[in-house]
Amino acid sequence: MAEAITSPTELNLRLRRTSGPREVRRTRRMCAVARPCVRPAHRTEALAAEKTECCAVLMMHGSLSYGRVAFLDTLPSEARAAFNRLGTPRCYSAGDVLIYEGDHAQELVVLHVGLVKVTARLDRDRESLVDIRVAGDIVGEVAAMGVGPRSATVTACGEVAATVVPRRELESFLLAHPEISLSLMRMVCGRLRRSDRLRLEFGGYPVPVRLARVLLELAATYGQRERNSLRIDVALSQPEFAALTGAGTRSVQKALARLRQKRIITTDNRRTYVRDLDGLHETALLGARNGSTPRKPH
Numbered sequence: 001m002a003e004a005i006t007s008p009t010e011l012n013l014r015l016r017r018t019s020g021p022r023e024v025r026r027t028r029r030m031c032a033v034a035r036p037c038v039r040p041a042h043r044t045e046a047l048a049a050e051k052t053e054c055c056a057v058l059m060m061h062g063s064l065s066y067g068r069v070a071f072l073d074t075l076p077s078e079a080r081a082a083f084n085r086l087g088t089p090r091c092y093s094a095g096d097v098l099i100y101e102g103d104h105a106q107e108l109v110v111l112h113v114g115l116v117k118v119t120a121r122l123d124r125d126r127e128s129l130v131d132i133r134v135a136g137d138i139v140g141e142v143a144a145m146g147v148g149p150r151s152a153t154v155t156a157c158g159e160v161a162a163t164v165v166p167r168r169e170l171e172s173f174l175l176a177h178p179e180i181s182l183s184l185m186r187m188v189c190g191r192l193r194r195s196d197r198l199r200l201e202f203g204g205y206p207v208p209v210r211l212a213r214v215l216l217e218l219a220a221t222y223g224q225r226e227r228n229s230l231r232i233d234v235a236l237s238q239p240e241f242a243a244l245t246g247a248g249t250r251s252v253q254k255a256l257a258r259l260r261q262k263r264i265i266t267t268d269n270r271r272t273y274v275r276d277l278d279g280l281h282e283t284a285l286l287g288a289r290n291g292s293t294p295r296k297p298h
Helices: 008-015 021-030 041-060 077-084 167-176 178-204 207-222 238-245 249-261 277-283
Strands: 088-092 097-099 108-113 115-121 127-134 153-156 160-165 223-226 229-232 265-268 271-274
Touching: 077 108, 077 178, 127 207, 127 238, 160 167, 167 178, 178 207, 207 223, 207 229, 207 238, 207 249, 207 271, 207 277, 238 249, 249 265
Parallel strands: none
Antiparallel strands: 088 160, 097 153, 108 160, 115 127, 115 153, 223 229, 229 271, 265 271
């Protein structure tokens, strides 16, 4: 069950994305009893630095167009600080549900630390992975705007720190901050555009191409640089890869095996490592990265 964020280390939830002594004092007043559910400051800063470096690498490789920028990262610092003051802080553990599909709740959930999976039911017995969201993203924005019940379930994958913003508080804030309203509309439009692109790809490309494009997006959005590879910092099962690719599990297993045989990727304990970004680009029918020479098959 979600609990209010109360640990001193959880100050990083606010402090790392906001500035000014007033906000520091406000955040400290939230803390009462220690509960170590959020990474320490040095770890959070290290992850942010790794993410920045990874994005720079991917921009050089010409693949960042397949990545996504978290909503909070699209806001100027002052607007982001104001947005972060909304709502009530919450802490979730692995397996906790932040949002239930079909629920009529209308809160917006802002993710500050951790990662969640978005799933939707195909029928009574089958559930499919729809998307992954990470720190800086928001979830539940459609229902928070009053457009019907929840369309998906959102579940924590490990420790997650978030703020829950009621619809009325969100609406009054957006009316007072039109620039953030515009950013929110752009984000929603971006998600719709991505959905349209995925539908076209599902119908127009074979499974290996679709899988390669999914891996490129995951690497650009969640990748962490590690030695001579990019570690996709999301633990996904083969059925979950299949759901993101819009294919059967057996077909995705074969496509993953081919990528491993060519040493384009390696996998270990549900982690995926991109070893040959050029090769992944070529498999995705996007060509080699800018300024590089295509590599010979392994």
